[in-house]
Amino acid sequence: MIRLLALRELRSLFALPSTWFILAGLQFVFAWFFLARLEAFLQVQPQLAQLANAPGVTVTVAAPMFNTVALLLMMLVPMFTMRLIAEERRNQTLPLLLSSPLSSRHIVLGKFFGLLAFLILLTCGVPLMLYTLVLGTALDHGLMLANLLGLLLLTASYVAVGLYISALTAQPVIAAIGALAVLAGLWLADIGATAEDSPWHALSPLNHFQSFNNGLLDSGDAAFFVLFSAAFLLLAMRRVHNNRIYG
Amino acid sequence: MILMRAHILGYIQPNSQPRLSPTLSDATSETTLSARNLTRRFGNRQIVHDISLELKRGEVLGLLGHNGAGKSTTMQMLTGCLLPDSGTIQICGIDLLRRPLLAKAHIGYLPETPPLYRELSGDSYLTFAARLRGMKAADVPGAVTQATQRCGLEAVRKKTIATLSKGYQQRVGIAQAVVHSPDVIVLDEPTVGLDPAQIRDIRHLIRELGNKSSVILSTHLLGEVESVCDSVQIMQQGKLIYGDTTSALMSYGGEPGKLEENFIRITEPHV
Numbered sequence: 001m002i003r004l005l006a007l008r009e010l011r012s013l014f015a016l017p018s019t020w021f022i023l024a025g026l027q028f029v030f031a032w033f034f035l036a037r038l039e040a041f042l043q044v045q046p047q048l049a050q051l052a053n054a055p056g057v058t059v060t061v062a063a064p065m066f067n068t069v070a071l072l073l074m075m076l077v078p079m080f081t082m083r084l085i086a087e088e089r090r091n092q093t094l095p096l097l098l099s100s101p102l103s104s105r106h107i108v109l110g111k112f113f114g115l116l117a118f119l120i121l122l123t124c125g126v127p128l129m130l131y132t133l134v135l136g137t138a139l140d141h142g143l144m145l146a147n148l149l150g151l152l153l154l155t156a157s158y159v160a161v162g163l164y165i166s167a168l169t170a171q172p173v174i175a176a177i178g179a180l181a182v183l184a185g186l187w188l189a190d191i192g193a194t195a196e197d198s199p200w201h202a203l204s205p206l207n208h209f210q211s212f213n214n215g216l217l218d219s220g221d222a223a224f225f226v227l228f229s230a231a232f233l234l235l236a237m238r239r240v241h242n243n244r245i246y247g
Numbered sequence: 248m249i250l251m252r253a254h255i256l257g258y259i260q261p262n263s264q265p266r267l268s269p270t271l272s273d274a275t276s277e278t279t280l281s282a283r284n285l286t287r288r289f290g291n292r293q294i295v296h297d298i299s300l301e302l303k304r305g306e307v308l309g310l311l312g313h314n315g316a317g318k319s320t321t322m323q324m325l326t327g328c329l330l331p332d333s334g335t336i337q338i339c340g341i342d343l344l345r346r347p348l349l350a351k352a353h354i355g356y357l358p359e360t361p362p363l364y365r366e367l368s369g370d371s372y373l374t375f376a377a378r379l380r381g382m383k384a385a386d387v388p389g390a391v392t393q394a395t396q397r398c399g400l401e402a403v404r405k406k407t408i409a410t411l412s413k414g415y416q417q418r419v420g421i422a423q424a425v426v427h428s429p430d431v432i433v434l435d436e437p438t439v440g441l442d443p444a445q446i447r448d449i450r451h452l453i454r455e456l457g458n459k460s461s462v463i464l465s466t467h468l469l470g471e472v473e474s475v476c477d478s479v480q481i482m483q484q485g486k487l488i489y490g491d492t493t494s495a496l497m498s499y500g501g502e503p504g505k506l507e508e509n510f511i512r513i514t515e516p517h518v
Contacts, residue, residue: 004378008364015366015407096362096423099326100379101351244330247289247323 001102005110006117009084013118026076027125033068034129037061058140062130063213066147069126070154070209074187077119077155078179081162082172084111085240089170094243104240108233112156112163119155143215150212153225157205158183160232167239277304278340279353279430279461285324285334287317294320295331296485300463304430307457309476309493310465311510317485318465319359322435325463326356339430352381355429357437361420365409369400369419372408376423394426397452399445413440421449425456432456434464438471450475469506473497481513489513 013019041060048054088094097107127148133139162179169175183205190204201207205228208221280302287295295317302308310318323329325336327347336343341350364372373391382390395404398418403411408419417440424432437453438446453475456462466472472479472493479496481489489496499509 001379004375008375011371012364012366091363091365092358092360093362093364095323095326095328095356095358096376096379098328099351099354099356101348101381102379103348244328247320247329 001106002110002113005097005102005106006114009111009114010118013080013114022076022079023122026072026122029072030065030069030123030126031129033065034061034126037065038133056140057133057137058143061133062139062144063147063215065126065130066151067209067213069123070151070206070213073119073123073151073155073158074183074206075180077158078162078165078176078183080115080118081159081166081179082176083166084115084163084175085167085236086169086172086175090172098244104237107240108163108167108237112159112233115159115163116156119159120152123151123155140215146212146215146217149217150209150221153212153222153229154205154209157225157228157232160229160236164232164236164239167236278302279304279338280325280463281337282325283335285321285331285336287320287324287329287331294485295324298334298482298485298487300325300480300487302431302461302463304461305458306478307453307462307464307476309472309479310463310482311467311469311472311479312465312482313514314467316482318482319435321482322356322433322463322465323358325431326354326433327351328356328358352427353430355380355424355427355432357420357424357434359435359439361416362423363408363416363419366407368407369395369404369411369422372419373404373422373426377426380427380429382427390426390428394422397425397455398422399448414442414445417441418445418449421452428460430460432460432462434462436466437464438466438468446471469510473506481510483514 038061041057044060048060085094088097127144130144131139161182162175165178165182166172166175169178186200186204187206189200190207193200202224205225208224211218211221278301280300282298282300285295285298286293298317298321300308300321310321312318320329324331325343327336327343327350330344336350338350338353341353343350364375367375370391373394374387377387377390378384395401398421400415400418400422403415408416411419417437421434421437424434434453438449441449450471453462453464457475457477464471464475476493478492479490480487491499496509497506499513
């Protein structure tokens, strides 16, 4: 059932022309960033070659690229999550799901995995571009893998927040602005807090992504993403269930 | 508080309630839907007062009433979209509140606004609806073809729903409610927005569906009741104030054939 709902979500996304525009536009943006980073690297490469333990192409091109994608996703994900439940409410399609043999868990997880699959598709251009570098040089696969895993967990946490906020309202625009406000707020609180041990650092998904970005697989950071996503997904399930109580 | 929640979820049931057996041998008299003592309030407003309904297989029940009488709320509760404050609902002998996933597989529901994913084609939407109700993948194409034929959608089945006219959209809405051949079909004002020829076709379809399943439909149109329904329940301010067969309503108060006047005579003293 979860798979069925996820596939429906994907089908609806691909039926919209705007989805294809965003897909195409983003590949262009990603390629632009990639080429800009690569050019910067090629310019400083002669100087780097003289250093004893010089940073390689993965550290200077791939890692900053993933960092940029993480920041871009923070602004993009709310544009996709806004539709998830708010639009079902506005178009009054929710009764179809509520009167079908589905629990709130199925509805929320179906939407979550559907959108996550789409976002994976959206960002899979990034590792593909980076892996073209294999043609000319050696890549640090460990660092790449850590970044990919971190990006996946980060995206999941963004989707969970957006999904919950979409479940709170019947207006997709409000859901988008709300999710953006929460995600950007957490990020700004994180970079604004100067104290080393400020609790804002612990709350920000982007901050937890940094260790993945540096090639560090920290189980604490991974646990944060899992707990963060699970918490918002549970809240969203609760919200969908409340539909049956409050109408 | 815990006790109250348990009651809402249907864990505590009055002992006096008779058990309904799903294995009744006589298919024509099998009870498919039985709702007892449903109440529902929104805030301080009591929308539905103590409603009990029973429906047998092969029966078409018309739920009549003025606007705001609580018809839609009752239908939402019968389909599991809304939890009642108290009362029990059984679909084919399965408690809807205790085992919602099992019970809901037997329900087809058309809400007031048809729940259409407008960006999908009629075919893929109906396929989704059928799979959603737990049909096996192999049975789905046949069921979708049958539903499109029954609702007169063959010509538009490949078209995006958003491009269809309101009448066709309404028919897609009816098709999604019947695609999985449910035992209980709940239709909230099914003929709204249709032209006279379509209304005739849909009434014919409802009659046909009523042979195999039970149908509840709400309507303002008394002619619809006359031509389609076996029995009638009239709702007024959240209460059922009259319930009998359609022919009994027709001859209510000794004035045979004047459905409209009888309806007004029943509802007026309560306003």
